Structures are given as C-alpha cells and as structure tokens.
Amino acid sequence: METALTRLVGVAHPIVQTGMGWVAGPRLVSAVANAGGLGILASATMTLDGLRAAVREVGSRTGAPFGVNLRADAPDAADRVRVIVEENVRVASFALAPSRELITRLKDAGVVVIPTVGARRHAEKVAAWGADAVVVQGGEGGGHTGQVATTVLLPEVVDAxxxxxxxxxxxxxxxxxxxxxxxxxxxxxMGTRFLLTQDSTVPDTVKARYLAASAADAAVTTRVDGMPHRMLRGELVRALERSGRAAALVRAARHAASFRRLSGVGWPRLLRDGLALKRHKELTWSQVLLAANTPMLLKASMVDGRTDLGVMASGQVVGRIDDLPSCAELVGRVMDEAYEVLAALPAL
Incomplete structure (x- = not known):
C-alpha cells in the first residue's frame, strides 16, 4: 500500500510504532522495521552514548528505515540531533514541537522530520517551519494527551x-x-498496540495488566505531573489521587531523589528544570518534582515490572486488545484487514 508516508520514509506499509519511553528499544524498533512499518526509537531516557549504541544496534538488526524520537526541549537536543545525523538515521520524531533551527539542521542533513502534535495550531506552526510530516494524536491516545478526539482533530489538521x-x-x-x-x-x-506484542520487552506481568484493562481503565489524570496524562489507574496513580498536598510532596521528593541517584542529575538541575516548569504551568511543587522524574515512574513499570511503584501510560484502545502477536504478525494482520475492508466498500 503506497501512501505519501511510505514514499516519504521508504517503508512498505503506512504503519508507525510510536517512540514510547522504556518500551521502544532496539528489539521492538527493529522488529517493526523488519515487518515493513516505521519503528521509532525512544531516546529521552538514554544518554548520548546510549543513544548512539541503540541506533547502531537497530542498524545491526535491520536494513530498513527507522526513526529516533527526542524531546525538543531537552538541554542536549542539539547533541542528539548530531548523533542522528552522524548515524544516518532516516527519521527524526519529536514529542514536542521542535524549533525552526532544529528542523532546518535535520533537513539540511537529509533527515525526515516528523513532529507529534495535539492541536491544529501546532501542526500549522511546524509545517510552516519545514516539517516533512506530522503525527496527530487525538485525546484517545496514551501518555500526555489533549481533549480533542481523533475523529475531530485529524480532519481538522488534514485540511489545515x-x-x-x-x-x-x-x-x-x-x-x-x-x-x-x-x-x-x-x-x-500505534503505541499501546505495539507495546502489547511479543517483541516488546515490557515484563509479562505488566502486559497482563494491560490485557485485563478496559477502555475505561485508561483514564486521564493530572496528579502525576500536572498535565493531562492518559494511563491505567494503577496503585501509584490511585495513591496520588487520594493524597493531600503534603503527602504528595513527600512522595514526589522521594521519587525525585531516586531519579537523581539513577540518572546522575544533580539537585540544582532538578530544581532549575522544576522552576522552569512552574513558571510556564500552574503546578504544585509535588507535580513539579514528579514531572522531573516521570521517566523513573515509567521505568518502574515498563522495565522493573513494579506496577505498584510506577505508572502505565495507555491509550483507550487497550480495551480492544486481547493478544500478544509478533510485530510481523500484527503488521501483516493490519494490512490484511485493511485490504478486506477496502474490497468490501464498493458493495455499499
């Protein structure tokens, strides 16, 4: 199936695996690429050396195009762009709208730039700055999300x-x-759908929690980091929603200390990032601290299997998923179903 996306990035099928932190590692990304889709490597939780090693590992597993997702607001975003360029990565994906300068630098190096947006105005902005394509996430999606449903947001952006x-x-x-x-x-x-595959490294116990969830279980909360975040309502989320401000602040400080020890980020950096967040958003200090170490809350579940200590980002589509195919099986199934639907439409 040839579309503007497949022509742009050079993949066989118009299917993208999103760059989920702690989930979209080399094994999953290469499996998606080998299945004919576009796999996106999540880099926000990696060091620069770790990113370069992960890119090279994907390259050793597949000869197909793949991408790297990075945070446009990361202090070392320019260094990460340099790694992408030097390692000849086909696609740069962004969780936030990148600057005009980053887009220009990537495009000058022949890298395809595909930011993810949640509003029409953001799509218009990055398109004007030279982005090659955009991923538009409606409110049903997992992780940080907006309020407008895909069925409304998608045609709005397509027209704009x-x-x-x-x-x-x-x-x-x-x-x-x-x-x-x-x-x-x-x-x-697709994010949640690829998380629930055999090629995903998420622990089986965590996958079982997802498979048992309904669409209603993937709810939006602002108690994790102050921003709308769609996730399964696990033990930590319920505790945060029950907690008063003082208890939430103590819990957030404890998690921030754990993040600092593991990541090597010092308290001055944590506080500096927190103050920047607090200036731009009306957040409590507990939300500021949690925002600074949300990656560690994701790691607790997605890597360590501790759903009692972590969070589980999830789209509402989780309620429709009940199996764990390989990426090759999943992509093949999606395409077979698409052709069956297309074949049946003329009869209408």
Missing part, C-alpha cells in the same frame, strides 16, 4: 496543512487504518 498527516490515538487494526485514510491521513501510528 499541506504535508502528510499520520493519525494516532485509538488505532489497533486494519479498519482503523482505512478510516484514517478516508479522513485524508497518510497512515496510522
């Missing part, structure tokens, strides 16, 4: 920009792919 649009938020099968194409998208991006 002249670059390929990839639909995210609520997709897991071939019917969704055909629906997205009908709205004018060039493909779909």
């Amino acid at each position: 920009v002249g670059i390929p649009v990839v639909a995210a938020g609520g997709f897991c099968d071939g019917r969704g792919l055909v629906a997205a194409l009908a709205y004018g998208a060039a493909g779909i991006a």
